[in-house]
Structures are given as C-alpha cells and as structure tokens.
Amino acid sequence: MISQLSWKIGGQQGEGVESTDRIFSTALNRLGYYLYGYRHFSSRIKGGHTNNKIRISTEPIRAISDDLDILVAFDQESIDLNAGELRMGGVIVADAKFNPVVPEGIDARLFPVPITKLAEELGTSLMKNMVASGASWALLGLPLDVFNGAVEEEFGRKGRAIVDKNIEAVKLGSDYVLDLAGGPLDDFKLQQADGKQKLFMIGNEAIGLGAIVAGCRLMSAYPITPASEIMEYLIKKLPKFGGTVVQTEDEIAAVTMAIGANYAGVRTMTASAGPGLSLMMEAIGLAGMTETPLVIVDTQRGGPSTGLPTKQEQSDLLAMVYGTHGEIPKVVIAPASIEDCFYDTIEAFNLADQYQVPVIVMTDLQLSLGKQSCEPLDYNRIQINRGKLVQDVPELEDKELFKRYAVTEDGVSPRVLPGEKGGLHHVTGVEHDETGRPSENANNRRRMMDKRLSKLNGLYIREGLRTDAPHVSPDLLIIGMGSTGGTIDAARERLNNDGVTSNHITVRQIHPFPSEQLKPYINAAKQVVVMENNATGQLAGQIKMHVGYGDKIKSLLKYDGNPFLPQEVYQACKELI
Known part of the structure; x- marks a missing residue:
C-alpha cells in the first residue's frame, strides 16, 4: 500500500472538469486524507484546455507533486499535454469516444472507458464527469458509499431523481473499469487515512471567513480573477451576519467606498488582482493622508496588463510597497497557508484600526485558488482590536474642533466616528493641521509627515x-x-x-x-x-x-x-x- 498518490483530470473548459475534481476531492476529504490541489485553467468561460491536479496523502502536505499516478482524460489533448508527468506504470482513464492513444515513450496503462456513451445511456452526456469519477475511484479500491455521499452533497439541491441518476453514472463507470482492469489496482491502494476531521478550502474562502470573524460587514469590490471567490463567498455568508456585498462599477469605486465605510466605523474590505490594485493607488494615498483604516486583498496573477489572468505569479510586491504617490505608512503581509489566510485577514483588520493605515494582504493565485486541507481553526486565538477609537470625547470649548490628527508619542491619533458628540473635525486629502483644517505651513507639514511615518516604527507582526x-x-x-x-x-x-x-x-x-x-x-x-x-x-x-x-x-x-x-x-x- 502507498501513503500518497497524485490524480489529475483534464479536458475542455466547461466540460465538467471542475465539478469532477470537487466531488472526487470532497469524498477523499471525508475519508480523512490530506489534500493539495492545483487548477490549471484557461482565461475563457468555455473552451481551452483545463486540468485539476490533486495530491493525496496520509500526512500533511503543502505542495503539488512532480509526477502523476492517475490521469483522467476527456480528450486526446489532455493525454498529450499531461502524460509526460505520469510515473512508470501510471494509469490513464480515457473516454473511448476519441480512440485514445498513449504518446510514444510513455510507460502507462490505458483504460479506455466509453464515458460519454455510458452517460448518454442515462439520458445526458452531462453526466460523463460522474462516469469518469466512478471509474478512477474504483481503481483505488476506495468505498463507493463515501463517494456517493459526496455526490448527494453536490446535487442534493436538485432533487432525489438527479442524485440517483448521478449515483447510477458513478456505478456504471466503476463497474466498467473494474471489469476492464480485473479489479482495483493493488499498486494504487492507499493506506487508510487517520479519519480526523479536516477543513478543505481555497485561500479565498479562508480570507472571506476571516473577514467575517474579524467583524467585516461590508465588502465593496469588482469581480476579477483570481480574487472573485472572496466576493462570491461573502455574497452568500455576509447577509447572515447583518452585512452585505456591493459590486461596484470598477475598482476605483470599490476602494473609495471601502474608505468611506471605514471612516463611518464599519469594518470594510475590498479585494482585487494586479490590474485592480493599479486603479486603487490614488485612493490608497487618500486613506494614508486621512489616516482611515483600509484592508485590501491583492491576489497576484500573471502580468503586466491583462497578462496571464489565470496563471501563477508573485510580481506585485513592489507595486504594493511603493505604488502610491507621495509617502504614507502602510502594511503589507503575505499569508503562506490556508490557515494564514484566515488568521492574517483578522490581523489585517486589527492592524488597520490600530495604526489607522492601509493594510494589504498579499496572496498569489496558487494560494488563492488551490484547494487544500487544513486543521480545524482555533477561534480562541482571535482578538479584536479597534485601536484608539474614542467614544466619550472630553468636553471642548465653544467652537473648538476635535484634534483628529493630534501629534502623539506613537504617531497614532485618537479617532472618532461621525456623529460622536464633541468629535467635529475636518477631513481632507490635502495636507492639514491637527484638526483637519487644510494647511500649507512648512513646519506643520514636517510635523504631520513625521507623525504619520512614525506610526509603524518597530512594527513586527506575529510570525513576520x-x-x-x-x-x-x-x-x-x-x-x-x-x-x-x-x-x-x-x-x-x-x-x-x-x-x-x-x-x-x-x-x-x-x-x-x-x-x-x-x-x-x-x-x-x-x-x-x-x-x-x-x-x-x-x-x-x-x-x-x-x-x-x-x-x-x-x-x-x-x-x-x-x-x-x-x-x-x-x-x-x-x-x-
């Protein structure tokens, strides 16, 4: 028996590759295996080669594997592009419809299964992904009832009849390949997993969950790959906690709306990728000048311009650190795991409030969209820190304004929310004095710059x-x-x-x-x-x-x-x- 195995499914985008991977990995997760997934997909809604690869292990893992044990192929292109990863004696489960051929020089066992034909016999070719899933699952000798449970979870909302049809498709694929192979493959049998409960999510979902736990109740954003899943997750979840998501007309509107909501006291975030971050730069400077908390997630992808919107890259670092005009304090943190995505998002909201600065959470496409196992999250670790948020303002003399930008020893000024008695002050993007009144006085300019830039002196986050x-x-x-x-x-x-x-x-x-x-x-x-x-x-x-x-x-x-x-x-x- 083996302790780990790598499985990949490939086909044309829109052909069911993603749902097949989702159900297959969900079933493995239920058995207690550790999983690490990577999606290779085209920047098109439909068409273009796509594949999903999962590494399965009895021990914790945080990387995709070099090689491949099982390839499920919906077309010859998937074989031609991915067969080179197969280890000696690897397996290809392919749709017999296209007369699959193993490329020359590849030592692999081919199991041609009439995937499309079996699905059509059930009434629709759309179920070919379930036939393929059943075939590859059966070769591993894993319990079919667990897989059927994952099928029920996926299709349950569509009614019992649909669930039963898909379970039947799984069985057809399973029976056919077992007859072809003479039973499960002995050299592909996985050791039993520990059976312990594990979370299985993408980084974007962990970021969304972290935002909710941090007290975020508004997300303003514009959809963009690979950040959109944060928005989609919060669209479903935030209303349950009295929050909402606003899809704005562009990233400029998204970030300025977030600044306004944060100024009003609502923990708010936005998320984007490199092109959207570029559009936000002027507004990030506004948040720095007005000392308004702001949380931005940048999910990096291939650039420049539209670049490679569905591919891995880590090229926005300098833009995040130096992109804004002028000089403002800001924090950039980079999660390194699914757990980090959750905890660091909470930390980002706390840092933004404590230091009254923009905080950018820097991820990359692999971390944002790669689905991974992680241990149950520890909610006892979580603390909320709103910083110097003043609720009882000392009584001021008549017509005296609140010193919202008061020079303090640590550079962080007391902050009030709009409407707070005694908290009246100016807010402007131009240079200003301690009450917010515009000022071009040279001495004042030096004092305000020094005050703002001293905020982060000595800042070192936990596990920096x-x-x-x-x-x-x-x-x-x-x-x-x-x-x-x-x-x-x-x-x-x-x-x-x-x-x-x-x-x-x-x-x-x-x-x-x-x-x-x-x-x-x-x-x-x-x-x-x-x-x-x-x-x-x-x-x-x-x-x-x-x-x-x-x-x-x-x-x-x-x-x-x-x-x-x-x-x-x-x-x-x-x-x-």
Whole structure:
C-alpha cells in the first residue's frame, strides 16, 4: 500500500472538469486524507484546455507533486499535454469516444472507458464527469458509499431523481473499469487515512471567513480573477451576519467606498488582482493622508496588463510597497497557508484600526485558488482590536474642533466616528493641521509627515518570519513567500538526503520589512537562495536593500505562469551551490 498518490483530470473548459475534481476531492476529504490541489485553467468561460491536479496523502502536505499516478482524460489533448508527468506504470482513464492513444515513450496503462456513451445511456452526456469519477475511484479500491455521499452533497439541491441518476453514472463507470482492469489496482491502494476531521478550502474562502470573524460587514469590490471567490463567498455568508456585498462599477469605486465605510466605523474590505490594485493607488494615498483604516486583498496573477489572468505569479510586491504617490505608512503581509489566510485577514483588520493605515494582504493565485486541507481553526486565538477609537470625547470649548490628527508619542491619533458628540473635525486629502483644517505651513507639514511615518516604527507582526532553522551554519538558506513554502520543504528533504544542510524562511511581513529579524539567518548561512514567481527578483531586491549581503544572495525565479515543482527547486539549488 502507498501513503500518497497524485490524480489529475483534464479536458475542455466547461466540460465538467471542475465539478469532477470537487466531488472526487470532497469524498477523499471525508475519508480523512490530506489534500493539495492545483487548477490549471484557461482565461475563457468555455473552451481551452483545463486540468485539476490533486495530491493525496496520509500526512500533511503543502505542495503539488512532480509526477502523476492517475490521469483522467476527456480528450486526446489532455493525454498529450499531461502524460509526460505520469510515473512508470501510471494509469490513464480515457473516454473511448476519441480512440485514445498513449504518446510514444510513455510507460502507462490505458483504460479506455466509453464515458460519454455510458452517460448518454442515462439520458445526458452531462453526466460523463460522474462516469469518469466512478471509474478512477474504483481503481483505488476506495468505498463507493463515501463517494456517493459526496455526490448527494453536490446535487442534493436538485432533487432525489438527479442524485440517483448521478449515483447510477458513478456505478456504471466503476463497474466498467473494474471489469476492464480485473479489479482495483493493488499498486494504487492507499493506506487508510487517520479519519480526523479536516477543513478543505481555497485561500479565498479562508480570507472571506476571516473577514467575517474579524467583524467585516461590508465588502465593496469588482469581480476579477483570481480574487472573485472572496466576493462570491461573502455574497452568500455576509447577509447572515447583518452585512452585505456591493459590486461596484470598477475598482476605483470599490476602494473609495471601502474608505468611506471605514471612516463611518464599519469594518470594510475590498479585494482585487494586479490590474485592480493599479486603479486603487490614488485612493490608497487618500486613506494614508486621512489616516482611515483600509484592508485590501491583492491576489497576484500573471502580468503586466491583462497578462496571464489565470496563471501563477508573485510580481506585485513592489507595486504594493511603493505604488502610491507621495509617502504614507502602510502594511503589507503575505499569508503562506490556508490557515494564514484566515488568521492574517483578522490581523489585517486589527492592524488597520490600530495604526489607522492601509493594510494589504498579499496572496498569489496558487494560494488563492488551490484547494487544500487544513486543521480545524482555533477561534480562541482571535482578538479584536479597534485601536484608539474614542467614544466619550472630553468636553471642548465653544467652537473648538476635535484634534483628529493630534501629534502623539506613537504617531497614532485618537479617532472618532461621525456623529460622536464633541468629535467635529475636518477631513481632507490635502495636507492639514491637527484638526483637519487644510494647511500649507512648512513646519506643520514636517510635523504631520513625521507623525504619520512614525506610526509603524518597530512594527513586527506575529510570525513576520516563519522559520525552520535547525542548523546553526547551514550550507543553504532558502527564502520564499506566499504559496512556495511547502515546495521548498519538499525540495529540502531531497537536499538533506544528499548531505546538504539547509534552513527555510518564509517572509510573511513584506512591509515594513523585518530586517533585524532576518539578518542573523542570512549571516549564518553559507549561501542564500531567494525563490519567487517573478522575473526580476522583487523579494530578493528587498532583502538586499534592507538587510544587505548582496554577494551571498542568489535568485531562483519562475515566471512562466506555473508554480514551482519540488524537483525544480532541488535541481536548481544543487546547481547554485
């Protein structure tokens, strides 16, 4: 029996690939397996090759696998594009309708199943995804009743008749392939999972859940890949908590609406990708000048311009840190796991309120849309901090305005909500004095700039660096961000087998940069590799600028739209050292 296995389904977009993957992985999750998924999809509503890959394991995993055990193919293109990943003796379950052929040089077992024909016998070819699911599930020798339970969950809202038809489709696929193969494949039988309850979600859903728990009651946003699922999740969930989602006409309206709602005291967020973030830049400056809390999620994708809207990239770092005109304090944090997406979103709302600044949560497409197992969330960890929100304003002299932008020791001024007795003050995007009145006085300008920019002095969030540093003086230190952490650890296992000692750091506080915390690890390592999905080494540049050691740091870059594979990282590190 094996402890892990990799499964992929491919076909044309709109052909049922996504729903097949969803039901297959839901059933595996019910059995207690750890899962890590990656979606490769076209930037079209229908048509164009798409595939979903799932790594299944009895132990926690945070990276896709290099190879592939089972490929389910709805067309020959799916075989031609993906068969190269199959390990020796791998399996292809393909629709017999297109007379599937295994490419030359590929050592794989082909099981042609009349997937479309069996579905049509039930009344519609739409159920071919269930026939295919049943066939691949049966080869693993897993209990069919668990899979049928996932089918009921998927189609239950459509009525019993639809559920029964789909269950029948599953059985047809299962029976046909078992007859073809002579039973389940012994070399593909998975060890029993621990059976423990696990959450199974994408990063965007975890962000949405974190926003609700943080007290967010309004999201203003414009749909964009790969951020739209945050909006879709909150559309369903926020009304249950007295909140709502407003789809605005563009990202400029979305961010300014969020600023206005936050000024009024409602915890509000917006989410977008690189193109939308570009449109928000002027308004982010407004939030900085007016010292209004603001939470923005940027789900990075391939750029520039429309670029690769459905592919992996980490190229917005410099835009998030330096994109606004002028100089304002802001915070940029980068979750590295599904759990981080939940907890860091809550932390983002707290930081925005505490420091009265824009906070950007930086994710990437793989983390945002890759469905993964995670342990149950600990709600006892959660604390809400609204910062210096004043509710009982001391009585002021007649016609005296509230000093909303008062110069304080820590740079953070007391804040009141509109309508608070004694809280009357000006709000403007031009430079102003402590009461908000416009002022171009040179001394006042220096005082206000110094006040705002001093807010974040010494800020270091919990786990701003996540470290795995067992070696005092390692041969290699690998640094990454976002979704790359699990891939780095998988590569390090292979390096360790070769006798190469290594440490790993995931940078989770991007700005202000945690220079002092990172410096000792870089100093101790013989060589440093910074791994990131962009062409210019943006994270490496920040490290060199803030920490130094430019002669020791080497970049490992990938910018073809695909995430790193463990084998790629292993090979590159071996060559670099």
